[in-house]
Amino acid sequence: MRNNNKATAAILTTSLLLAACGGGGGDDGGDDVGGTPPPVGSALNAGAGSPTGTEGSCSATTAGVNWDALMTEICPKLSDYNLFVDATDPTAGPTRGGVPYDLSTALFSDYTSKYRFIFVPEGETVSYNASEVLDFPVGTVITKTFALPVNTAMRDGEELVIETRLLIHRTDGWFALPYYWSSDSDATLAIAGKRLTGLTTINNQGQQIAFDYAVPKAADCSSCHSIVPDLAGSGDEREQIFLPIGPKARYLNNDHSYADGTVYNQLQYWSEGELLTGLPLNLQGVEQAPVFNDQVPVDALSANELNDAARAYLDINCAHCHRANLTLPADYAGPAGSSGVQLEYNRIYADSPGKFGVCKEPIAGGKDGYPYDVIPGNPDDSYLLFRMTTLDSRHKMPELARNTAHLEGTRLIRSWIDQLPSASCSPAP
Known part of the structure; x- marks a missing residue:
């Protein structure tokens, strides 16, 4: 089973955020748990660089995120997009411009842990929506990595990293790509999906669970991510709309522990970092879903x-x-x-x-x-x-x-x- 080196990843993420915030070890409030807000400015969506090689190519050499490839290509390897500082670890250390997030109540996926990041191009912002998914600009990339822990009561321990899914907001709409971790070094495109047999984990009650795991086909993504026109008796021929599911304000309206030690409300963190616009000044007026996970009695x-x-x-x-x-x-x-x-x-x-x-x-x-x-x-x-x-x-x-x-x-x-x-x-x- 693959064992992630999370300590190294955390250090990478911390140094990354400090660099993005324009300093290292300065008075940034990072040691004040739940206290001083993070620095404002363009820290959270700081530019992730532009390709310096062949434009639009999966093999382009980039100074940061390979935006051209993300917007135009279906690359064979996850590393082609240069989304993570350590290409072998998609659970931490996003390339500059990547922001981690989590959800207060999350979709269940065979007891896997999820590692989520959002990348937004420099100069672009996310718009607040009170009830539906936030309005992400063209160029946004959402990554979600699935990892199966040996024991769900100890999710910081050994785990098997299985897949990383990308949702890419291109000019013609959202585009989904699944990548399967076929080796410790990289994930490969799994357009036709992948089935893993005989996986096991131990749940919080100490029971061992054995099951098969399915990495979805790329075409399967629309079955959950789409809303469709109600055609009953209308003759309406409008197309379905593909949307992300999880990043709604109500599931982001909770505290997140950032790699530099800061614990801060995610919506407020994004807003003060000039990534999110339109957030009401009074968070009490923002819908908040409860925290529910396997540890909640x-x-x-x-x-x-x-x-x-x-x-x-x-x-x-x-x-x-x-x-x-x-x-x-x-x-x-x-x-x-x-x-x-x-x-x-x-x-x-x-x-x-x-x-x-x-x-x-x-x-x-x-x-x-x-x-x-x-x-x-x-x-x-x-x-x-x-x-x-x-x-x-x-x-x-x-x-x-x-x-x-x-x-x-x-x-x-x-x-x-x-x-x-x-x-x-x-x-x-």
């Missing part, structure tokens, strides 16, 4: 905390498909929006319990013994929970991104269904 959550955590979990894991007509462009919906289950975080449960599956007969699929998507007080007979736990390809949800059940996540949703307000579901015909 579900049984210790209050009723309100449980409801909030469950809505965030369903939103980040399901609502990229199960959504419609709430904050989307007019007449657009997620690919599964027409199923009637619509699980956006900012949808109010009390206004429409049926949108959350309560007493709603399954439209897609269905299985004997599960008459409704959600039966309050009865998680064992709720089709939604069954779909989250089964590995049967006909029923499992999400359809992609998992080949094992998320024990901690399903425990959360089980508890949420169990405490939902009572509702008398009419007997199914």
